[in-house]
Amino acid sequence: MNLFTELKEGLGISWAAIRANKMRSVLTTLGIVIGIVTVTLMGAAITGLDRAFLKNISTIGADVFYVERSDWFAGSHEEWMKMQKRRPITLTQANGLNELVTMAKAIAPVADSEETVRYKKRVSSSVHVIGTTDIYAITSSVGLSDGRFMSAGESSGGRPVCVVGSELAANLFQRASAIGNRIRIGDASFEVIGVLEKQGTFLGLFSLDNQVIIPLQQFTSSFWRNPDYQIQVKVKELAQLDEAREELRSAMRKVRRLEPNAPDDFAINQQDQFVKMFHRLGGTIAAVGIFVTGLSLFVGGIGIMNIMFVSVAERTREIGIRKAIGARKRTILVQFLIEAASICLLGGLIGLAIAWPATLGIQRVFPATLSLGIVATAIGVSLLTGVLSGFFPAWRAARMNPVEALRTGD
Amino acid sequence: MPVIRLSKISRRYQMGSETIYALREVSLEIERGEYVAIMGPSGSGKSTLMNLIGCLDTPTAGKYELNGVQVSEMDDNQLADIRNKEIGFIFQTFNLLPRSDALRNVELPLIYAGMPSEERRQVALDALRNVGLGDRIHHKPNELSGGQRQRVAVARALVNKPSILLADEPTGNLDTKTGNEILALFEELARKGNTLIVVTHEEDVARHARRILRIRDGLIASDEKSEGRRVSVNAELAEAAG
Numbered sequence: 001m002n003l004f005t006e007l008k009e010g011l012g013i014s015w016a017a018i019r020a021n022k023m024r025s026v027l028t029t030l031g032i033v034i035g036i037v038t039v040t041l042m043g044a045a046i047t048g049l050d051r052a053f054l055k056n057i058s059t060i061g062a063d064v065f066y067v068e069r070s071d072w073f074a075g076s077h078e079e080w081m082k083m084q085k086r087r088p089i090t091l092t093q094a095n096g097l098n099e100l101v102t103m104a105k106a107i108a109p110v111a112d113s114e115e116t117v118r119y120k121k122r123v124s125s126s127v128h129v130i131g132t133t134d135i136y137a138i139t140s141s142v143g144l145s146d147g148r149f150m151s152a153g154e155s156s157g158g159r160p161v162c163v164v165g166s167e168l169a170a171n172l173f174q175r176a177s178a179i180g181n182r183i184r185i186g187d188a189s190f191e192v193i194g195v196l197e198k199q200g201t202f203l204g205l206f207s208l209d210n211q212v213i214i215p216l217q218q219f220t221s222s223f224w225r226n227p228d229y230q231i232q233v234k235v236k237e238l239a240q241l242d243e244a245r246e247e248l249r250s251a252m253r254k255v256r257r258l259e260p261n262a263p264d265d266f267a268i269n270q271q272d273q274f275v276k277m278f279h280r281l282g283g284t285i286a287a288v289g290i291f292v293t294g295l296s297l298f299v300g301g302i303g304i305m306n307i308m309f310v311s312v313a314e315r316t317r318e319i320g321i322r323k324a325i326g327a328r329k330r331t332i333l334v335q336f337l338i339e340a341a342s343i344c345l346l347g348g349l350i351g352l353a354i355a356w357p358a359t360l361g362i363q364r365v366f367p368a369t370l371s372l373g374i375v376a377t378a379i380g381v382s383l384l385t386g387v388l389s390g391f392f393p394a395w396r397a398a399r400m401n402p403v404e405a406l407r408t409g410d
Numbered sequence: 411m412p413v414i415r416l417s418k419i420s421r422r423y424q425m426g427s428e429t430i431y432a433l434r435e436v437s438l439e440i441e442r443g444e445y446v447a448i449m450g451p452s453g454s455g456k457s458t459l460m461n462l463i464g465c466l467d468t469p470t471a472g473k474y475e476l477n478g479v480q481v482s483e484m485d486d487n488q489l490a491d492i493r494n495k496e497i498g499f500i501f502q503t504f505n506l507l508p509r510s511d512a513l514r515n516v517e518l519p520l521i522y523a524g525m526p527s528e529e530r531r532q533v534a535l536d537a538l539r540n541v542g543l544g545d546r547i548h549h550k551p552n553e554l555s556g557g558q559r560q561r562v563a564v565a566r567a568l569v570n571k572p573s574i575l576l577a578d579e580p581t582g583n584l585d586t587k588t589g590n591e592i593l594a595l596f597e598e599l600a601r602k603g604n605t606l607i608v609v610t611h612e613e614d615v616a617r618h619a620r621r622i623l624r625i626r627d628g629l630i631a632s633d634e635k636s637e638g639r640r641v642s643v644n645a646e647l648a649e650a651a652g
Contacts, residue, residue, distance in 0.1 A: 002524065009521055016509055321505045324466060325566070326494020326522040328487045402466045406505065 006334045014339035017311065018346075025343060028307045032347025032385065033354065035297030036378050040355035041362070042293045043374040046286045048367035053282070056202060057274050063238045064139055065248055066269040067097075067231040073277050086265045087256070088228040091216075096255035097231060103244040106138040106234045111219055111227035117212060118184040119172040127168055128211040129185060131219020131227075139232035147179045147194030150215055154193075158217025163194040167209035183212075188222040190214060245270070297381065300347070301389040308340050308393035319397050320405025333398035340390020341383055348382025411478055413573050413605050414440040414463060419472035419482075421458050421628075432458035434628040435472065440607065442573075445600040447616035447636075448609045450625035457578070459625060460609045464497050464576045465489045477573050494522050498567025502579035504559045506551040512538060512562045513547040519570045537565040541595065557588030564595060574605045581615055593618050 018025045060066075070083035094109035101107065111131045117124045130136075134155040145166065154161050162185065169178045169192075178192045190212075199208035220227070235244040245268055252266055312319070319332060352375060359370040421433040432455045440446055450456040461467040462474065465481055468489070474482040481492055499505075506515045516534040525533070538547055541561040551559055560580065567575055577596070581589030597618060600606050608619060616622050617636060624632040 005521070005524060020509060317505070318507060321507060322518070322522075323490065324464070324493060324499050324505070325519045326490050326570075328490045328522075330487075331522065403461050406466075406501070 003334070006331055007338065009331075010335045010338035011342065013335050014342045017315075017339055018343060021311075024307060028303055029343055029347040029350065031300030031303040032297070032344050032382060033300075033351045035293075035300035035385075036348045036351025036382055037355050037358070038293040038296050039290065039381065040351060040370070040374055040378045041358060041368070042289045043377065044355070044359045044368040044370045045362065045366065046282070046289060047371050047374060048363070048369040049285075050282060051369055052367035053278050054275075056200075057271055057278070059142075059199060059202065059208065060271040060274060061139075061141055061234070062271045063235050063241065064270070065233040065235070065245060067233060067248070067252060068267050068269055069228055069265075071267040072269045072273055083267070088226070089231060089266060090226070091220075091229060093252075093255040094229055094231045097233070097248070097251055100251035100254060101233065101244075101248055103235055103237070103240060103247050104233050105236045106135045106232075108132050108135040108139045108232045109216060110136065110230045110232055111216065111224060112230075113219075113223050113227070115186045115223065117168065117172065119181065122172050124168055124171045124210070126210075127185075128165075129219070129223065130211060130213045131216040131223070132213060133216055136213065136232070139234045142199070143197040144194045145197045146177070147192070149194055150213070155215045155217075158215050158221070160188065160190045160218060161193045161215065162190040163196060163213040164192055165196050165207075165209040165211040166198040167207055168212060169195045171210075185212060185214065186222060188218065190218070241270075297385060301344075301385040304340055304343060304386060305389040305393060307343075308336060308390050309396070311339065312336060312393045312397040315397075316400065316405050316408045319400050320402050320408070323400070323402035324406060329398040332400075333394045336394030336397050337387055337390050340394065341386035344382045344386030344389075345379070348379050351382070352378055412439040413442045413444075413477055414438065415473075415475040416462075417473045417475075419462060419469045419474060421455075421462060421467070422470045431628050433462070433469070436628070436630055438623070438630065438633075440574075440605065442605055443600075443603045444621060445596070445606045445619045446608070446621045446623060447619035448607060448623045448625060449611060449613075449616050450631075451611060454625045455628040456609055456611075456625045458628075460576060460578055460607070463574070463607060464499060465492045490522075494519055495570060496573045498570065498572040498575045500560070500563050500567050500575065500577035500580050502582040504551070504556075504563045504583070506559060506562055506566075508551055511548045511550050512543060512554065512565075515551070515562055516566045516569050519566060523570060534565075534569055537569040538562070540568070541565045555588070556584050557591055560584060560588075560592050561595070564592070564599075568599070568604075574607060575599065577606070577608045579610055579612075580608060581610075581612070589615075 067089065069086045069089055070080070074080035074083060091109055094107065098107050109132065113129050114126050115129045117127045134150050134152045137149040144163070147163070149163055150159070150161055153159075162183065164172070164178060164183075172178070172183060173181065178195050181192050182189050183192060196209070196211075201207050233248055235241060248268060249264065252268070253264065256265060258265065322332065356370055359368050362368040416436055416438040418435040418437055419433055420431070420435055423430045423432055436459065448456050448459060458467070462469055465476070469482055472482065473480065476492065476496055481489065484492065507518070513531070513534055516537050517530050520530040520533060535544070535547065538544055541564050543558060543561050543565065546554060546558060551562070554562065580596070581592055584592060593615065596606055596608070606619070608615065610616050620636055622634055622636050623630055
């Protein structure tokens, strides 16, 4: 008998066996159902988080470098403290880069602080104030929902104009148009010329919409004379990111007048770092999550193994008959393996049928995605659980001595 | 060429520290078409002999040729194939699969032989008709009488056209009348040229065979020709007559 016939026969026999012991099959399957539901939901949550992150991270821009005094992710507290002692980055240095870096499409110095913003009697406190140039429109690639960004003239002339984030606009002007109105940032007065598109929160940490962008000159004269600048550098070609980074680094060393042997006293941050950090963190979360939920599947698998041992013991005589009539070891093995795999597969499918609507529910409060990959994995895992946990019982059945098997129950 | 040739077959069992000799250097030849009864009290070794002849067990010493093929040194899978193709078993307790109908039970050896399903169904149907159960093919064993069950078992034993039919106390679980019906069926099979080996402890059953082997203490105590009393039909007639 070939393997295909064995599989076909095995399926028929196992279906009959499952139906003959309905209650037992349901209870056994339940273990697998629970296991698959938890594993699937965990997977859906992890994928959802992953996607949400990648969507969020795109606001940083893959082709933009952020030159700052310190690294986004310090390896240790000491390292962080050391970086805090570095010289600040100055506007002169930022301007110096403009002449040295050839692979950059746009370079924008950025300074920021927090101020209270007022319009008539409405007040927004802790607003993120960004002082920058008109080039920021290119480096940050942020869109406008209304009005326009500051012009080159307004930027270089230090005109009292501003572009507000959507949340700030909503707070101050409610539904009325913000354009043309004058608001007070700290003690200075600015005319609103544009409103940014809604960007949401960054990784759920802080709002990107509670901000206001003003010309750099206004920033330094009104708020902070010598701030620690961030320099945003957008490269021309994403493909040449590494070369551009190298060029930027040596240019930075030059404008900072570093000795040839001195280590860099600045950091070039980029999106990539966030992605790496996230993958490291996400990988740990995923590993722990899958392990914990995998445990429930493991317990389900033990249930299957247990019930398969019972099934084999109950059907010893049947095994004896089949062997006497000419069933080979493999035939018996396959028969019981299929029975275990069928129960698990059934459990897996039921589990998916539960996990799918559950994911839709979770999506309301938490990013979760039931991808095709997870569905395929769940089916694969349930089959594997069946085969693994069914193997020992099936092997015991296959190795039975026909004479002894026929004698049982006499 | 004999269909069965046993040369100095021994079978030992290890029961803890004790060694039990179930068979001691038994030699035996059975020709094609013979109808043989193997008799003996329990513990005589007749079941062991039947298991060896049926390739359910292997001897600890000696040689067994079935149809000219050495089977005494085959592995489990080869023995399974031999059982499938060469041997038809009929058991005292019928040993049908309880959840499968008559047709499915008879099909089983053909499934293991790898016969395509269309052909298999036809062959199994013919086998059931031959034992007079053409109208019971979709009955499960518990919907059949003892005699009918044993007929299904006979159909199953015959369906692969085996070299030998091996019956272990075939009438042990049947009343006299149905027992006789089965014996009549055996007689007919013997007349058609099938090789039949019946293991029994009942003289009445053994007397139907043409040759009676008596086993005692793991040895063949006697091997004699018998007239092969034809009871089946006549007995029923006699019973009907009075």
